[in-house]
Amino acid sequence: MRFRYSEYVSKILLMDNESSGKNGGTTRRDFLAQMGLTGAGLTIAPLLSQAEKYIPGPEIPLPSMVTTQLSINGKSQTLMLQSNVTLLDALRERLHMTGTKKGCDHGQCGACTVLMNGYRINSCLCLAGTCEGAEIITIEGLSKGEDLHPMQEAFLKHDAFQCGYCTPGQVCSAVGLVSEGHAKTDPEIREAMSGNICRCGAYQNILEAIKEVQKTS
Amino acid sequence: MIPFAFIRTKDKETAIKNGSMKGSKFIAGGTNLVDLMKLDIEKPERLVDINALDLNQIEVLPNGHIRVGALVKNTAFAYHPEIIKRFPVIHEAILSGASAQLRNMASTGGNILQRTRCYYFYDTAFACNKRVPGSGCSAINGYNRNHAILGTSDHCIATHPSDLCVALMAMDTMVLTQGPKGKRSIPISEFHRLPGATPQIENVLQTGELITAIEIPTLSFSNRSCYLKVRDRASYEFALASAAVALQISSGKINQSRIALGGVGTKPWRASEAEKHLTGSEISKEAFRKAADIALTSAKPNQHNAFKIELAKRTLVRALMTASEIA
Numbered sequence: 001m002r003f004r005y006s007e008y009v010s011k012i013l014l015m016d017n018e019s020s021g022k023n024g025g026t027t028r029r030d031f032l033a034q035m036g037l038t039g040a041g042l043t044i045a046p047l048l049s050q051a052e053k054y055i056p057g058p059e060i061p062l063p064s065m066v067t068t069q070l071s072i073n074g075k076s077q078t079l080m081l082q083s084n085v086t087l088l089d090a091l092r093e094r095l096h097m098t099g100t101k102k103g104c105d106h107g108q109c110g111a112c113t114v115l116m117n118g119y120r121i122n123s124c125l126c127l128a129g130t131c132e133g134a135e136i137i138t139i140e141g142l143s144k145g146e147d148l149h150p151m152q153e154a155f156l157k158h159d160a161f162q163c164g165y166c167t168p169g170q171v172c173s174a175v176g177l178v179s180e181g182h183a184k185t186d187p188e189i190r191e192a193m194s195g196n197i198c199r200c201g202a203y204q205n206i207l208e209a210i211k212e213v214q215k216t217s
Numbered sequence: 218m219i220p221f222a223f224i225r226t227k228d229k230e231t232a233i234k235n236g237s238m239k240g241s242k243f244i245a246g247g248t249n250l251v252d253l254m255k256l257d258i259e260k261p262e263r264l265v266d267i268n269a270l271d272l273n274q275i276e277v278l279p280n281g282h283i284r285v286g287a288l289v290k291n292t293a294f295a296y297h298p299e300i301i302k303r304f305p306v307i308h309e310a311i312l313s314g315a316s317a318q319l320r321n322m323a324s325t326g327g328n329i330l331q332r333t334r335c336y337y338f339y340d341t342a343f344a345c346n347k348r349v350p351g352s353g354c355s356a357i358n359g360y361n362r363n364h365a366i367l368g369t370s371d372h373c374i375a376t377h378p379s380d381l382c383v384a385l386m387a388m389d390t391m392v393l394t395q396g397p398k399g400k401r402s403i404p405i406s407e408f409h410r411l412p413g414a415t416p417q418i419e420n421v422l423q424t425g426e427l428i429t430a431i432e433i434p435t436l437s438f439s440n441r442s443c444y445l446k447v448r449d450r451a452s453y454e455f456a457l458a459s460a461a462v463a464l465q466i467s468s469g470k471i472n473q474s475r476i477a478l479g480g481v482g483t484k485p486w487r488a489s490e491a492e493k494h495l496t497g498s499e500i501s502k503e504a505f506r507k508a509a510d511i512a513l514t515s516a517k518p519n520q521h522n523a524f525k526i527e528l529a530k531r532t533l534v535r536a537l538m539t540a541s542e543i544a
Contacts, residue, residue: 064222083223083264086251106252107319119292119321125251126322129223130244130266173318180317182296194452195316 066129072097073141081128088112088123091138099139099168103197110196113169113176114138120176122195139168142175150216151175154209162200170196174210178217186211218254222263227270229395229427235265237397237425243267245288245324248315249331257341258348272326272429275299281435284393287326287428291381292317294325304433306442306461310384313446316453326428329382329392329408330420333375334455335364346372347416354416362521363457366529368483369517373416376480377409378455383479384444386487387461390433396426405431409484416483438465438473445536446479447528456480458529460536464495471495471504471541476512481529488512491533505537506530 067080072095081090088105091097091114100123103111107125114123115137142149151174154160161167173196177183183192189210190203198206224235236243240262244250253259272286275297283304285294294300295311315323337343337355344353356364356374364374382405390405409420422428442463448454459479465472474495476488491512498504509530516526538544 064220066223066225082220084218084220084254106255107248107316110316110318113318116321119290120318121322122248122318125248125319127223127244127247127251127264129225129264130247130268132225132266132269176321177317180292191452192317195318 068128068132070131070133071135073137079128083127083129085128086124087114087126087128087131087136090128091123091136097138097140101165101168103166103169108197109166109169110173111166111169113172113196115172115176118176118179120173137172139172142171149175150213151178151209154212155206158205158209158212159202160205160209161198161202166196166198166200170198170206174206174213177210178213184214218251219257219260221261223266224263225266225269229270229272229429232265232267232270233396233425233427235263236427238263241265241425243427245327246290246322247327248319248323249327253332256339258339267427278432283433284430285325285433286430287324289325291315291320291323291325291328294381295320302440304384304388304439304442306387306439306444306463307381307384307433309444310380310446310459310461313444313456313459314380325381325431328379329385329405329428329431330422331379332419334378335375336360338375347375347412347419350415350417357519360521361519363455364519364522365483366481366516366518366522366525367478367486367513368411370412370414370416370483372414373412373483374519375412375416375483376455377482377484379485380444380446380456380459380479382409382485383459383477384461385431385433386477386485387442387463387475388433388436388439389475390431392428393430393432394422394426395429396423398423398426400429401426402432405485406487412483436463436475439463441466441540442475443536443539445532445539447532448480458525458532460529460533462533462536462540464537464540466500466541469500471498471500474508474537476508476533476537478512478529478533481513481516481525488533490514495537500541500543502534502538502543505534508537509533 064083065080066083069078091100100114101111103109105124107122112122112124113120116134151171177192183189189207226232242261242264244264244266272288274286275289276284277299283299291311295308301308338345338347343355346354354373365376385405392403392405392408394401444461446456446459448456456479458481461477463475474492476491478486491508494508494511513526513530
């Protein structure tokens with residue numbers, strides 16, 4: 001984690017302003033010592049002089065923890081996470097649900113696709129904190145026990161993958177496509193699946209799998 | 218991603234109060250902002266989550282205008298029956314942008330505020346006046362194939378990325394806001410700023426001012442409209458050139474027209490002079506070509522994007538032919 005100068009200053013200032021207990025027993029002096037700067041008089045002098053003049057204000061933003069209540073595959077979860085954690089990282093790293101894949105991490109490849117309130121989304125561009133009250137379905141939540149979701153069955157039947165890395169995202173996206181109900185023709189389905197990249201090039205078979213599920217649903 | 222304070226609220230006033238503090242940003246869908254935060258291009262100290270605000274409705278007002286709440290998702294906007302029926306140009310523009318996943322996340326307000334995809338803006342190793350004011354523009358003498366040819370300055374030639382905004386420009390949409398100083402209604406033509414010497418200031422929003430909705434006025438001929446987008450691949454790509462057009466036709470002549478261009482301007486580009494030229498004109502490819510020449514008169518290309526002048530003209534001609542059903 002990087003610290004910007006302003007954060008560094010505000011961290012020192014905040015410590016000066018609070019009782020030492022609130023920061024886990026760390027005083028400003030301790031903090032500076034920990035940072036190995038106590039001897040560097042020239043560096044600290046301007047900081048200290050600013051600190052002496054500091055008048056407590058209400059707004060010093062510091063990294064905050066966020067509590068979020070949401071439902072994941074039908075199970076209610078309360079997550080307390082740092083503010084910059086995405087839904088994807090919360091699923092994989094906190095809940096150890098590694099079915100949802102991290103590809104580009106920038107909303108371009110679709111490997112991280114999950115369903116939120118019935119709609120497919122890129123979980124990598126979704127901050128977990130903004131998911132309050134959401135109902136998330138991941139690839140792990142599509143099957144009922146040993147019974148695969150019809151889309152998973154169709155992917156198997158039509159050999160709609162090779163390496164499999166994009167498959168959880170493809171399947172979730174395809175489930176969303178069918179329930180959204182806007183894509184009917186081959187070009188429409190291809191267009192509506194363009195947010196999921198497959199480097200093995202299984203597109204034709206993915207298309208066939210989706211069409212089969214559309215026929216039967 | 219640099220950590221930040223996070224505030225979630227259901228109350229508009231609380232959101233605006235927090236959004237007014239130094240270093241604050243509102244977050245809705247997050248599709249653009251989170252991406253930029255991962256790259257340390259956006260570095261907010263505080264995010265104000267507005268997703269719980271009551272701004273998620275599409276209303277048809279008594280005068281027929283359509284008011285779309287700032288939090289309405291792009292998908293819901295595109296597929297609203299009134300939009301499909303009365304504003305095909307908006308329906309088509311939205312669906313030509315991004316992917317299904319992104320359209321399910323992205324909000325109406327966020328689409329209007331989305332930032333350029335100039336690769337020098339995205340790459341923090343390069344100088345960029347938009348990202349670091351005064352650092353210079355790497356695109357002007359760099360690789361600028363995707364860059365703007367209209368509304369550029371010596372400080373910035375970044376293209377405005379939105380498809381929706383191009384359609385909204387053609388439809389004279391109003392942007393409704395609420396901020397610390399009260400409510401405003403801003404014509405979308407005055408909402409985005411030209412880069413000039415301050416490309417980092419992209420719109421007229423003031424500190425803490427929140428987009429609450431947009432309002433699309435009734436237009437008698439908006440059902441005769443379309444959006445045509447030309448790009449390097451068939452889907453999931455930004456425009457090299459695009460055109461939003463609407464035509465009012467009677468007795469084989471054009472009474473009124475609306476023309477806006479995308480992919481070529483530093484902001485969504487309205488072609489008013491071209492519209493004037495078409496008034497009273499015959500419906501013909503030649504007349505449309507003349508209008509397109511007028512629309513691109515002030516185009517100023519750089520080393521790699523001169524092709525966009527001809528591309529934009531042909532895109533516009535084709536869109537006008539489609540709308541007048543002679544294509």
